[in-house]
Amino acid sequence: MNASFDTDVLIIGAGPAGSATAILLAAAGVRVVLVEQHAFPRQKVCGECLSAGALALLDELGVGEDLRALAAPEIRQVGWMGIERSVVAAFPRCASGAHPYGRAIGRDRLDTLLIGRARSLGVRVLQPAKVRHVTGTPGHFLCTVGLQVDAAAHRSSRAAANQLWLARVVIDAHGSWEQGPQVDEPHPRPAALRTPPREADLFAFKAIFVKSTLPPGLLPVIAFPGGYGGMVVADNGRTTLACCIRRDALRLSRAGMPGAPAGLAVAATLRSCRGVAEALASAEQEGAWLSVGPIRPGIRVDGDADIFRVGNAAGETHPLIGEGINMALQSARLVATRVSRLVDSRIDASSLHAANRAYAKQWRAAFGSRLRYATWYAQMAMRPAWAGALSGLLRTRPSLMTHAARWAGKASAATLTVIEDGI
Numbered sequence: 001m002n003a004s005f006d007t008d009v010l011i012i013g014a015g016p017a018g019s020a021t022a023i024l025l026a027a028a029g030v031r032v033v034l035v036e037q038h039a040f041p042r043q044k045v046c047g048e049c050l051s052a053g054a055l056a057l058l059d060e061l062g063v064g065e066d067l068r069a070l071a072a073p074e075i076r077q078v079g080w081m082g083i084e085r086s087v088v089a090a091f092p093r094c095a096s097g098a099h100p101y102g103r104a105i106g107r108d109r110l111d112t113l114l115i116g117r118a119r120s121l122g123v124r125v126l127q128p129a130k131v132r133h134v135t136g137t138p139g140h141f142l143c144t145v146g147l148q149v150d151a152a153a154h155r156s157s158r159a160a161a162n163q164l165w166l167a168r169v170v171i172d173a174h175g176s177w178e179q180g181p182q183v184d185e186p187h188p189r190p191a192a193l194r195t196p197p198r199e200a201d202l203f204a205f206k207a208i209f210v211k212s213t214l215p216p217g218l219l220p221v222i223a224f225p226g227g228y229g230g231m232v233v234a235d236n237g238r239t240t241l242a243c244c245i246r247r248d249a250l251r252l253s254r255a256g257m258p259g260a261p262a263g264l265a266v267a268a269t270l271r272s273c274r275g276v277a278e279a280l281a282s283a284e285q286e287g288a289w290l291s292v293g294p295i296r297p298g299i300r301v302d303g304d305a306d307i308f309r310v311g312n313a314a315g316e317t318h319p320l321i322g323e324g325i326n327m328a329l330q331s332a333r334l335v336a337t338r339v340s341r342l343v344d345s346r347i348d349a350s351s352l353h354a355a356n357r358a359y360a361k362q363w364r365a366a367f368g369s370r371l372r373y374a375t376w377y378a379q380m381a382m383r384p385a386w387a388g389a390l391s392g393l394l395r396t397r398p399s400l401m402t403h404a405a406r407w408a409g410k411a412s413a414a415t416l417t418v419i420e421d422g423i
């Protein structure tokens, strides 16, 4: 099969990971094609909080100023909203870098800013377009891209037209909550993506409200039996409420409201936390509840694979710590450094796998402990006995919340650099 177009790097997906990787590669002089299946702006299930480290990376990517002009004020307080009690403490301050505190901004805005920046640096953006199939070998990948697949934006379009792209390197930034493209690789897909349904599977929900009474700059963790969530005032006074709920807890909450959409059942469960009910007492919902799932936190980065994975496609923490975008941006920086070196030379299986292994090793070193910590914290929040005990402890020692946020990486600067190993 002959390709109609060619590029150095083809990136699948324009979430924060894909767009950031595209920006960094384009700035390094690499020819990049970025493929995104949805038209922007679009909403996405996400708590929409950016930590101080993420803000520093967004400065590096060239969107910091625009972002700060849109985003909500700094997040200065962290909170805990249990069934009965709410506790508030100071947010940990990031001691180094330009930004002491994080901010919140809707994904409709953030993702649009990033893809726009990529475009302005000469990245060829195909949108809406979906990567359907990747085949070939390192240095010679053939990617089938279906154009005009966004059903909402192109209701009247007929069957999508396919383009065939030849790419020397392919980077998978398709996220983790939906099936990615078919990739013909000698290597099997990571086990996490093939696990059968489990009661512990998490489903994620998000809704936006206006007129909430949640204080701007406060980021509470919401803990309820079988799930957890977060709430924050983001840009334009919009309050984002997002949560994860176990399959069994979702079933239980839906049983209490037969026939109601899942989002309404989840909303009722969230409002069983007094702090949520109070903050939303006179709020109005803007748009519908969005949902995704099952989401399965874990590590998927794979140094033996023919394609690179970045962002959630490489690995995912429990959303409770709200570090996914930060990790997406940081892993973009790691992968872009490896790939920009790789495309400077002749690419074959050996050179590509050496670069991918070095990247995967650094990914694990950078994020492995954050994933473990987030899992522990999420289990505490979801189990009523543990959450009750923790709630009592936090009431007497609110400063533990500040420490917990620091341990989760919320006050860490964007200090990741590529280990110099000659690859």
Ligand SMILES: Cc1cc2nc3c(=O)[nH]c(=O)nc-3n(C[C@H](O)[C@H](O)[C@H](O)COP(=O)(O)OP(=O)(O)OC[C@H]3O[C@@H](n4cnc5c(N)ncnc54)[C@H](O)[C@@H]3O)c2cc1C
Pocket: 012, 013, 014, 015, 016, 017, 018, 035, 036, 037, 038, 045, 046, 047, 048, 049, 050, 051, 129, 130, 131, 132, 173, 174, 175, 176, 177, 178, 179, 180, 181, 204, 205, 242, 243, 244, 295, 310, 311, 312, 313, 319, 321, 322, 323, 324, 325, 326, 328
């Ligand atoms: C409930 C919840 C709350 C969260 N809260 C926070 C928070 O407050 N702060 C934070 O930092 N993180 C949070 N996260 C995590 C964060 O949303 C993710 O980590 C982040 O979106 C990962 O970015 P990404 O670019 O890897 O993937 P995504 O953002 O998922 O982007 C992937 C993109 O790829 C596109 N795509 C997929 N398949 C194809 C294809 N075949 N062809 C073309 N395009 C394709 C998709 O349309 C999408 O735009 C939360 C997550 C959840 C579930």
